[in-house]
Amino acid sequence: MKLLYFARVKESTGVAEEEVMLPRNVTTVAGVVEWLKTRGEGYTHAFADLAIIRCAVDQQHGDLDTPIAGASEIAFFPPVTGG
Amino acid sequence: MVRVQTEDFDIGAEINALTDGRTDIGALVTFTGLVRDMNEGRVTLMELEHYPGMTEKELVRIEQEAHQRWPLQASLIIHRIGRLLPGDNIVLVITASAHRQAAFEAASFLMDYLKTSAPFWKKEIRDGKARWVEVRERDNAAMKKWFSQS
Numbered sequence: 001m002k003l004l005y006f007a008r009v010k011e012s013t014g015v016a017e018e019e020v021m022l023p024r025n026v027t028t029v030a031g032v033v034e035w036l037k038t039r040g041e042g043y044t045h046a047f048a049d050l051a052i053i054r055c056a057v058d059q060q061h062g063d064l065d066t067p068i069a070g071a072s073e074i075a076f077f078p079p080v081t082g083g
Numbered sequence: 084m085v086r087v088q089t090e091d092f093d094i095g096a097e098i099n100a101l102t103d104g105r106t107d108i109g110a111l112v113t114f115t116g117l118v119r120d121m122n123e124g125r126v127t128l129m130e131l132e133h134y135p136g137m138t139e140k141e142l143v144r145i146e147q148e149a150h151q152r153w154p155l156q157a158s159l160i161i162h163r164i165g166r167l168l169p170g171d172n173i174v175l176v177i178t179a180s181a182h183r184q185a186a187f188e189a190a191s192f193l194m195d196y197l198k199t200s201a202p203f204w205k206k207e208i209r210d211g212k213a214r215w216v217e218v219r220e221r222d223n224a225a226m227k228k229w230f231s232q233s
Binding site for chain 1: 132218
C-alpha cells in the first residue's frame with residue numbers, strides 16, 4: 001500500500017510518501033491511522049488530533065470509516081486551503 | 084477544462100481561447116484570486132502545495148458538478164502551485180453561458196467548492212515565519228449553502 005502525506009501532516013511524519021505492508025486486520029482508514037500511530041513520535045504527533053486530519057483513498061475523499069480493501073493509495077492531509 | 088500550473092496565466096488570452104470562433108455565448112464571468120500581502124500579519128511569500136493527480140480529478144469533478152447544475156457553454160479553472168508573491172495571481176475561474184445568471188452563480192459555486200474540496204494547501208511566510216494557512220469557517224459555510232438550497 002502506498003501512503004502519502006501532505007502539508008502539516010508531511011512535516012510531522014517526515015516523509016512525503018512510503019510503501020508499507022499493512023497488517024491483515026487493518027480494514028479501514030481508522031485502522032491505518034491506529035497502526036501508523038505505533039510507528040514513532042512523528043506519526044503520533046501527525047495523528048494526535050483527528051479533527052484536523054482529512055484523507056483520500058485512491059484519490060477520492062474519504063473518512064475514518066472508508067474501507068481500504070483493494071485500494072492502492074491512501075493520503076492523509078490537513079483540511080484544504082486552496083483558492 | 085482544468086489546469087494546475089506553476090506559471091502565471093493571462094486572463095485576456097484565456098478568455099479569447101475560450102470564446103474563439105463561438106457566437107453562442109452571451110455571458111462570460113471571470114473570477115481571479117490573488118495573493119494579498121496582509122493576512123493576520125505581513126505576508127512576503129506564499130507556497131502552494133497540492134496532491135498531483137487527485138487535484139486534477141477533484142477540479143474536473145467540481146467542474147462537472149457545475150455543468151450539471153447550470154446550463155454552461157464553457158468553463159475553465161486554472162490553479163497555480165509553487166512559490167507566489169503578494170500581488171500574484173493564484174486562481175482563475177471562467178464560466179460562460181447564454182445568460183448571465185448561470186455564469187455568475189456557477190463561478191461562485193466553483194470557487195466555494197474548490198476552496199473546501201480541491202487538495203491544495205497554502206503556506207505563508209508571515210512576519211518572517213512560515214505558517215500553514217488555517218481553514219476559515221466562512222469558507223465551509225459558503226460551501227454548505229449550495230447543498231442546503233437543493
